[in-house]
Amino acid sequence: MKARVHVSLKAGVLDPQGKAIGNALASLGFTGVGEVRQGKLIEIELDGADKAAARAKVEKMCQELLANPVIENYAIELE
Amino acid sequence: MKAAVIVFPGSNRERDVCAALKRASGREPAVVWHGDSELPAADLIVLPGGFAYGDYLRCGAMAAHSPIMREVKARAQKGAPVLGICNGFQVLTEAGMLPGALLRNKTLSFICRDVHLRVENSQTIFTCGYAAGQTIRVPTAHGEGNYTADPDTLDRLEAEGRVAFRYCSAAGALTEEDNVNGSARCIAGVFNEARTVLGLMPHPENSTDPLLGCTDGQGLFDGLVSALS
Numbered sequence: 001m002k003a004r005v006h007v008s009l010k011a012g013v014l015d016p017q018g019k020a021i022g023n024a025l026a027s028l029g030f031t032g033v034g035e036v037r038q039g040k041l042i043e044i045e046l047d048g049a050d051k052a053a054a055r056a057k058v059e060k061m062c063q064e065l066l067a068n069p070v071i072e073n074y075a076i077e078l079e
Numbered sequence: 080m081k082a083a084v085i086v087f088p089g090s091n092r093e094r095d096v097c098a099a100l101k102r103a104s105g106r107e108p109a110v111v112w113h114g115d116s117e118l119p120a121a122d123l124i125v126l127p128g129g130f131a132y133g134d135y136l137r138c139g140a141m142a143a144h145s146p147i148m149r150e151v152k153a154r155a156q157k158g159a160p161v162l163g164i165c166n167g168f169q170v171l172t173e174a175g176m177l178p179g180a181l182l183r184n185k186t187l188s189f190i191c192r193d194v195h196l197r198v199e200n201s202q203t204i205f206t207c208g209y210a211a212g213q214t215i216r217v218p219t220a221h222g223e224g225n226y227t228a229d230p231d232t233l234d235r236l237e238a239e240g241r242v243a244f245r246y247c248s249a250a251g252a253l254t255e256e257d258n259v260n261g262s263a264r265c266i267a268g269v270f271n272e273a274r275t276v277l278g279l280m281p282h283p284e285n286s287t288d289p290l291l292g293c294t295d296g297q298g299l300f301d302g303l304v305s306a307l308s
Binding site for chain 2: 013014016017020064065066068070071
């Protein structure tokens with residue numbers, strides 16, 4: 001089973017990288033681009049087929065290491 | 080005062096802080112490798128600057144979970160003083176020993192220059208070598224020093240006198256220009272609730288040798304020696 005963890009900065013937390021990407025898109029001529037936020041995607045291969053157990057495990061990983069709850073949100077996807 | 084300096088793979092200012100500690104205390108600090116689980120007896124534990132674990136995942140995130148940090152946390156809970164400088168500050172926030180987090184600098188650039196700091200609270204073991212409101216000049220060198228915390232936490236830190244230093248002008252004024260990395264409320268360093276743990280982004284240890292033209296950082300180490308010896 002594979003878990004995908006999307007980590008993103010919380011709303012309201014300044015994202016200077018996202019801003020720089022937004023400015024670069026504008027300078028390339030892309031119009032209609034609103035706020036840009038940059039996050040990260042972490043893919044984890046997991047043993048076993050129990051989705052509920054896998055979700056609980058990845059949830060714990062997020063809380064302990066993968067995301068910093070002070071500044072980041074996370075979303076877990078399993079496939 | 081006997082200090083223990085923790086070294087992670089990627090730490091690079093441990094020699095600088097050891098030299099500053101030795102200059103102030105006359106005693107050679109113990110240097111402890113991150114993989115060790117035993118920490119020698121020490122009056123002060125120091126997490127130095129650098130790029131522990133290459134800043135992988137988030138600055139300080141991997142170091143915060145290294146074996147020695149369990150022992151550092153346990154000592155801190157018993158009241159042992161802990162000083163985290165630059166990357167050490169990032170490690171302390173990631174370890175949950177200090178509130179808030181350090182984000183990318185607002186300019187996105189690595190900042191390597193002298194800054195001025197205003198001493199906000201001189202009634203602690205770390206800052207008793209200074210007067211409250213005093214302005215000092217120290218070097219700074221970081222890409223992720225933009226301090227952030229939610230407004231309630233920031234209010235609490237200010238109300239409880241837990242802001243140690245703020246970025247300021249040479250005259251001590253708080254301006255957007257002098258707040259080099261965009262930190263919330265110009266905060267450069269904070270204390271834990273008991274004021275026994277300090278984290279700060281700038282490098283007082285690199286402002287202790289007269290050869291470098293400025294010794295404003297010496298007050299921090301002299302203060303520690305007078306408080307802890």
